[in-house]
Amino acid sequence: MTTLLLVGIVVVCFSFGDIALARGMKQAGEVTSLRLAVLDEVGGRAIRSPFVLLGGGLQIVAFVTYLLALSRRDLSYVFPLTATSDIVTTLAARYMLRERVTPTRWAGVVIVTLGVALISAS
């Protein structure tokens, strides 16, 4: 039971962490090329963005909670459950970031999630 609660925290923090990172990076500006000057400029804005910092913080919370869950149960039990975060993230991207998620993309996300769960469960 406690493990499931920990997994729930991992999924929520991981998904909303990604949402915050995506929102922050869209505001920081497009990385138009991998030249040092561009990376320096966008990177400088990124590490001052509240959304990027929030996203990074949530990812760290997710990772620590993930390690706690792993200390209680096997990786092959914990990891397939955390794979559901891709589906939560896609839903959040659709409604919070207003991304257009076509039926094809949905099908792909679900199939990838099943595959990731299968790889890590076996």
Place this chain on the structure above:
Amino acid sequence: MTGGKTIVVLASAVLANGAGNLALSYGMKSVGPPEAWTLPGVWEVVGTALSSVPVIVGGLLLLVFFALFLSLLSSVDLSYVLPMISSCFVVSALLGHFVLGERISLARWAGIALVSAGVFLVGRTGHSSDAATFPAA
């Protein structure tokens, strides 16, 4: 980001992730597990790991991966990047099999096939929601 550039950055991110995990796995095997799961025991392993060249290279490659991931998010849909990045699982599994000689079970091959099929499907969708139809909130 143009479609071609997106694919190149995506592929670099997946390769950096695969190579990083490979280096970490290889390095940590020679570092070995802690003698006891106590704070001093774990601390000793961390110390040894941080002086291992493969572990340092692996850590740096994962940092490169994260920077490339953020670069993608600066212009491409999260709901596109996330499933595409899952090809990391396929690349890591194949590298583990062919480079480190790890055994891959039938169920895991099936999972690899599913992930590849899903990545192929997502890859067919446009990588960025139309800015004109979906103005930034």
